[in-house]
Amino acid sequence: MNNIIIKNIVRFLFLVAIQIFILNQMHFFGYLTPFIYILFIIILPFQTNKLLVLLLAFATGLTIDIFGDTPGLHTSATVFMAFVRPALLSGLFGKLDFGQNEEPGIKKLGFGGFLRYVIVLVIIHHFSLFLLETLDFNRFFDILKTTFLTSLLSISLIYIYIFLFTRNK
Amino acid sequence: MRNLFIFLWNNRFFSLFLVLEVIALSMLSTSYSYHRSLRFNLVNDASGSILGVYSNISDYFYLKKENQKLLNENAYLRNQMENAFLKTDTSAIFIDTLYKYIPARVISSTTNMQTNKIIVDKGKIHGIEKEMGVISDNGVVGIVVGVSNHYSTIMSALSKNANFSAMIKSNGQLVSVSWPGDDYLHGEINDIPSHIQLSEGDTIISSGNSIIFPKGLFLGTVVEHNQREDKDLSKAKIEFYVDFNNLHYVNIIKNLMKPELDSLIINANNE
Structure with a gap:
């Protein structure tokens, strides 16, 4: 039990550090910055209390916002993603049985299943992030384009992280 | 009242979501205008010093380029020094300093947002205040919108609200x-x-x-x-x-006449 908490704290610190120190300083093609920190929320154990997931999402988003001085931006997008997560999990994998402390992963959900789960959450997060940031419907096409390209980068990084650092691939 | 609490408790997931989202969105609403971002920002010494440690290391990679920039700027400034001019016009004399430049190091910056912010390692104790101009090698970079004791954030010219x-x-x-x-x-x-x-x-x-x-x-x-x-x-x-994507050192401009000009404007408005 304690083990899983420590593991998640370490993961939180590691992902936030990668985001702040490396990814936030990078601008692929001049303007694309991938977001890997949301993986912390994505792969929290299935049975985590839904309310706790919301609070953790709030804390994660706020941490990123403090370091980039973007008040509320990442917080609102991440909280929204955490809000969708339980419905998505039961919608996609309602028939599966999840053990205590089991995390979403390729082994449990299958390659296609996990990929679908990650893609939906990443796109929901990125789309709400860019929409809230721009708040200009004249630029709707730009928002879609940035969402699509950034999601591609984020999902690739998420998979690299999963293959390198998690055991239940 | 009791029914309301029962209702909220029964829908506690949705209620908590709403509460957190309202907090986040009210913070976010400050970033849609320049004047509101002057009032609310998240810059603080703790996050600043963590970012500072990192840029201490990464700065070594840009030393050569920065040296070249400084050389160019020095040459430009020398060209403007008094002794670089042929003295035919004796009426021009410098009476008082109007602007003071405070050098600062960039510890974090973005170019991919709609409101791009730059965090630098100088703050209140170095004399930085909100609404000061920021330049890099004679080019306009942005305006200071938030200061903590040792750090400040700059809204860069890459901001939809900046004119x-x-x-x-x-x-x-x-x-x-x-x-x-x-x-x-x-x-x-x-x-x-x-x-x-x-x-x-x-x-x-x-x-x-x-x-x-x-x-x-x-x-x-x-x-x-x-x-x-x-x-x-x-x-x-x-x-x-x-080049906003390649910004490592900036100068913050302190207008020494600003208090006087400000009070002048206030007086004029009052009358």
Whole structure:
């Protein structure tokens, strides 16, 4: 039990550090910055209390916002993603049985299943992030384009992280 | 009342979501305007010092480039020194300092947002205040919007809410420079009267009409001007002088006359 908490704290610190120190300083093609920190929320154990997931999402988003001085931006997008997560999990994998402390992963959900789960959450997060940031419907096409390209980068990084650092691939 | 609590408790997931989202969105609402971001920001010494440690390391990679930049700037400044001029005009003397420049190191910056922020390692104790101008090697970078004791955040010219008073160097026509929000290399000038001829490569400089920036700092050069017959005012695309994606050191401008000018404006408004 304690083990899983420590593991998640370490993961939180590691992902936030990668985001702040490396990814936030990078601008692929001049303007694309991938977001890997949301993986912390994505792969929290299935049975985590839904309310706790919301609070953790709030804390994660706020941490990123403090370091980039973007008040509320990442917080609102991440909280929204955490809000969708339980419905998505039961919608996609309602028939599966999840053990205590089991995390979403390729082994449990299958390659296609996990990929679908990650893609939906990443796109929901990125789309709400860019929409809230721009708040200009004249630029709707730009928002879609940035969402699509950034999601591609984020999902690739998420998979690299999963293959390198998690055991239940 | 009791029913309300029961209802909220039964829908506690949704209620908590709403509460957290309202907190986040009310923070976010401050970032949609320049004046509101002056009032609320998250810059603080703790996050600043963590970012500072990292840029201490990464700065070594840019030393060569920065040296070259400094050399160029030194040469430019030498050219403006008193002894670089042939003294025929004896009426020009420097009476008092008007601007003081405070050098600062960039510890974090973005170019991919709609409101781009730069965090630097100088703050209140170094004399930085909100609404001071920021330049890098004679090019306009942005305006200070938040200060903590040791750090400050700058809203860069790459912000949809930022407008800079500028002028066309060749004819002194006043224009305003803004950023349309698509790429970090190019900005836009608006309100160009139809009789003004602009050609590619024309320089846009700060007008000196605001108390934030002195006159003559570079903003960019014109790359495209679409003049239209049916409109009185046209737009032009400019390339920014400053490379926002490659910014490591900046100077913050303190206008020593600002308190006096401010009280003058307040007095004028009161009367």
